[in-house]
Amino acid sequence: MTINTTFHEPVLLRGNGGVTSIRTAVEASEALQLQWPEARGKWYHAANRACASAAEGRTSPHVARRIFLQAAEESRVRA
Secondary structure, X not given: OOOOOEEEEEEEXXXXXXXXXXXXXXXXXXXXXXXXXXXXXXXXXXHHHHHHHHHOOOOOHHHHHHHHHHHHHHOOOEO
């Protein structure tokens, strides 16, 4: 069974001189681990949990996207 982790709309992130389009909870999890600024707040940790949960099919991609968006706003990386 394939788990759908696709966001209904991509989240655009600024970084490394460009913009990255995050389309799935799996991509969001990778961005949180590999591209995130060192300063990490409460939404960063919530997004880590939500995106991992969505990747496992326990949380909807819609919920994971909303929390990931909050993390991007908190860290000022949203494009």
